[in-house]
Amino acid sequence: MAEFLRCETCGGTLAPQGELGLSCPRCLLSLASEPESPNQIELEISDIDTEPLPFEGSRK
Amino acid sequence: MVECDHKTMHRSGPSKFQTTSWSLVLTAGHDPAVDSRPALARLCETYWNPVFAFIRRSGYDRDQAQDLTQGFFALLVEKNFLEVADPQRGRFRSFLLTAVKGFLSNERDRLHAMKRGGGETHVSIDVNADALYAPVGAESDTPESLFERRWALSLLEHAMAKLRAEFSAVGRDRQFETLSPFINRESMGTRYEEVATELGVSAGALRTVVHRMRRRYRELLRAEIAETVASPEDIDEEIRFLMSVLSS
Numbered sequence: 291m292a293e294f295l296r297c298e299t300c301g302g303t304l305a306p307q308g309e310l311g312l313s314c315p316r317c318l319l320s321l322a323s324e325p326e327s328p329n330q331i332e333l334e335i336s337d338i339d340t341e342p343l344p345f346e347g348s349r350k
Numbered sequence: 351m352v353e354c355d356h357k358t359m360h361r362s363g364p365s366k367f368q369t370t371s372w373s374l375v376l377t378a379g380h381d382p383a384v385d386s387r388p389a390l391a392r393l394c395e396t397y398w399n400p401v402f403a404f405i406r407r408s409g410y411d412r413d414q415a416q417d418l419t420q421g422f423f424a425l426l427v428e429k430n431f432l433e434v435a436d437p438q439r440g441r442f443r444s445f446l447l448t449a450v451k452g453f454l455s456n457e458r459d460r461l462h463a464m465k466r467g468g469g470e471t472h473v474s475i476d477v478n479a480d481a482l483y484a485p486v487g488a489e490s491d492t493p494e495s496l497f498e499r500r501w502a503l504s505l506l507e508h509a510m511a512k513l514r515a516e517f518s519a520v521g522r523d524r525q526f527e528t529l530s531p532f533i534n535r536e537s538m539g540t541r542y543e544e545v546a547t548e549l550g551v552s553a554g555a556l557r558t559v560v561h562r563m564r565r566r567y568r569e570l571l572r573a574e575i576a577e578t579v580a581s582p583e584d585i586d587e588e589i590r591f592l593m594s595v596l597s598s
Contacts, residue, residue: 302596309507309514313534316596318506321533321564322571323589 387427394423396577397442399504401450404497408454422453440580441588443501447494495598502592505578509571513563525559532560533567 295304295312302316310318401422406415426449491499510530517526528545542560546553572585579588 308503309510310503311531313510313531315503315506316593317534318510318567319502319571319589319593319596321568322575323586323593 391427394426396508397446397501397504398423400497400500401446403500404447404450404493405454407491407493407496418454418457422450425453440584442578443498443588447497450497495595498592498595499598502595505571505574505592509567509574512570512574513567516566526563529556529560529563532556533564 296302297304297314297317300314300316300320302314304312304314398419402415402419405418405422406412410418510533514526514530517523528549532541532545542553542556546556549556575585575588575592576582579585
């Protein structure tokens, strides 16, 4: 049996293939259980939001 | 692949909980006028892997497990298994696990009867773990625990696949490939600065895009979980259960 990789943050088992890549399942699942914080919303509407990423301009 | 229409679900608040596939299945089990087969087929397609893992860990080799998984879902969709679904239990996960246990029990009885009657059974030995089974399997896993872990991973994978599809639909495949690792909070920190420098944008701009991806993933994942429970009140309880599954 192969030895599993562990998440540096929570110690959970990583899924080293498929759609999740090397993302930590526990950390991903915790996103669904957490309410969005006010800080995140503030970040969403801040002026840095207007700066385009280099690969966003080529959209047809 | 059958498309799931989450547009109405993830835009709605808790008070506007839409009819999920599972609640549709439950309704259909008690109302012959409702055709639940498309919804059930979609759920089965999504949760093929947990059932396969359960059967595999129950002692069948890969080929047998694949055949049995196919046979199980074919039977589930074609036969009227829905009549035994109990809406009070409210979990598609529980229903499916109970159903596959019964299916395997019947299968063993059938094989046993064939042996007694002189029928031939084909048993091959597969000593190599296959790709679907090995990554989430541990020596100590029971069929049930493997099923539950694989179930949780399937939810996460399907939510991620849907997020990828949304980016792809608007021509942002590259953005997804570059930034999706940041959805996992483990990847935060100095890597933002590194990638931002590499892309020639500010770390703030990068964080904003990642925040949007993370928020959308959260919506998709909750919608995915909502598909498997009977009421909105069950979603957070199911998340807590799945967290415990991945923590064990």
